[in-house]
Amino acid sequence: MGSNDHHESTALSRESFLSPVSRSALAEDVYLRIRNAIFSDELASGARINVEAIARALDVSSQPVKEAIQRLGLERLVVIKPRVGTFVRTITREDVVNILNARLMFESYAVQHLPSRLSSRLLNRLEDALTHLEALTGQQPFPFLLYNEYDITFHETLVDYSGPQKLDNLGGP
Numbered sequence: 393m394g395s396n397d398h399h400e401s402t403a404l405s406r407e408s409f410l411s412p413v414s415r416s417a418l419a420e421d422v423y424l425r426i427r428n429a430i431f432s433d434e435l436a437s438g439a440r441i442n443v444e445a446i447a448r449a450l451d452v453s454s455q456p457v458k459e460a461i462q463r464l465g466l467e468r469l470v471v472i473k474p475r476v477g478t479f480v481r482t483i484t485r486e487d488v489v490n491i492l493n494a495r496l497m498f499e500s501y502a503v504q505h506l507p508s509r510l511s512s513r514l515l516n517r518l519e520d521a522l523t524h525l526e527a528l529t530g531q532q533p534f535p536f537l538l539y540n541e542y543d544i545t546f547h548e549t550l551v552d553y554s555g556p557q558k559l560d561n562l563g564g565p
Contacts, residue, residue: 422450423460430469430480431537441470441478499547502554514553521546 426446429435441461447454461478464470472478506514524542528535 418452419456419459422446422452422456423463425450426457426460426464427469428537430464431540435480437480437482439480441480443478495547499550502551505554506550507553510553514549517549518546521549 426435426441435441443454443457443461447457450457461470461472465472465478469481470478471481521542525539525546528539528542
């Protein structure tokens, strides 16, 4: 190895950007892209998911796509039918009603356990999220993903301030 080779090797070893991309970062990116495609209706309700086509489009192997599909299956955003295929879940009116009823029970509990004197920080965070939600309501096309982010922020803030462990323990010990 010449002196130039050693110098180049040392310089490259110091460059952290040249370290390999972690599989988990790739899998997370693929997961988020597919999830966003579902929420933005690029992958329509009931559509068959073609792992190979998605892998080609994203220029990745099929493995991170399969991992993302498994995760989306756990979240019930896709339906995996062995030896048939994987499909974007069709959400029914009954599903929406059940989700909203569960949220209502959960958040009613959170509100009952908020501190008696609300901090200005809490009120500002809740107000900010509500302001954004109201501003997005009339937009066309409806920005579902952005609306969902502010909705989650509002509800997580409410739950976070209800007490550090009160809601974490609802499922049992």
